Amino acid sequence: xxxxxxxxxxxxxxxxxxxxxxxxxxxxxxxxxxxxxxxxxxxxxxxxxxxxxxxxxxxxxxxxxxxxxxxxxxxxxxxxxxxxxxxxxxxxxxxxxxxxxxxxxxxxxxxx
Amino acid sequence: xxxxxxxxxxxxxxxxxxxxxxxxxxxxxxxxxxxxxxxxxxxxxxxxxxxxxxxxxxxxxxxxxxxxxxxxxxxxxxxxxxxxxxxxxxxxxxxxxxxxxxxxxxxxxxx
Numbered sequence: 619x620x621x622x623x624x625x626x627x628x629x630x631x632x633x634x635x636x637x638x639x640x641x642x643x644x645x646x647x648x649x650x651x652x653x654x655x656x657x658x659x660x661x662x663x664x665x666x667x668x669x670x671x672x673x674x675x676x677x678x679x680x681x682x683x684x685x686x687x688x689x690x691x692x693x694x695x696x697x698x699x700x701x702x703x704x705x706x707x708x709x710x711x712x713x714x715x716x717x718x719x720x721x722x723x724x725x726x727x728x729x730x
Numbered sequence: 731x732x733x734x735x736x737x738x739x740x741x742x743x744x745x746x747x748x749x750x751x752x753x754x755x756x757x758x759x760x761x762x763x764x765x766x767x768x769x770x771x772x773x774x775x776x777x778x779x780x781x782x783x784x785x786x787x788x789x790x791x792x793x794x795x796x797x798x799x800x801x802x803x804x805x806x807x808x809x810x811x812x813x814x815x816x817x818x819x820x821x822x823x824x825x826x827x828x829x830x831x832x833x834x835x836x837x838x839x840x841x
Binding site for chain 2: 622649651653658659660661662663666668674676708710718719720721722723724
């Protein structure tokens with residue numbers, strides 16, 4: 619049982635490039651989330667999903683897209699990366715809204 | 731978007747000392763959570779609080795869900811070197827839209 623895994627662990631992009639971050643969970647959780655963490659800002663919600671095939675916007679969705687084609691996977695896409703998207707990205711999942719969220723180890727993204 | 735007011739921002743303490751940190755909000759939450767984050771890792775849950783007034787312990791950690799549902803505190807007794815890290819409070823209203831996080835408290839322990 620690996621819990622929540624994220625790939626890649628680290629990536630450097632040039633402005634305008636695109637990439638996809640993958641989050642996978644093996645706990646059969648319904649709800650999955652993408653957060654970004656910036657210095658002094660805590661974690662902020664980008665997008666979330668309440669089940670396979672569904673997605674919704676969080677607090678800071680601009681510049682990102684997501685997809686949940688399979689229950690265990692939640693993809694975060696950057697179509698045209700900007701330096702402001704340099705951050706650490708965390709994925710989380712939970713089975714019910716009353717339960718706690720479990721976090722992955724993070725993806726560190728640097729956009730030059 | 732709202733973030734929780736977490737204080738202090740950082741703490742420099744001696745090993746063996748007790749630690750106290752808190753979070754406040756202008757609106758109520760149904761669940762309060764405390765996470766710890768080590769360098770290069772994701773947040774790991776320490777304590778979850780589900781009921782106003784609830785006091786919960788996990789080893790040397792004790793947390794309380796404020797009676798107004800707008801605040802929570804975390805205490806760590808007899809700190810040890812492995813307590814070093816960033817502690818985050820988080821609140822949930824029970825909706826599907828994730829957690830609201832505080833900005834974190836950096837705990838640094840001097841031997």
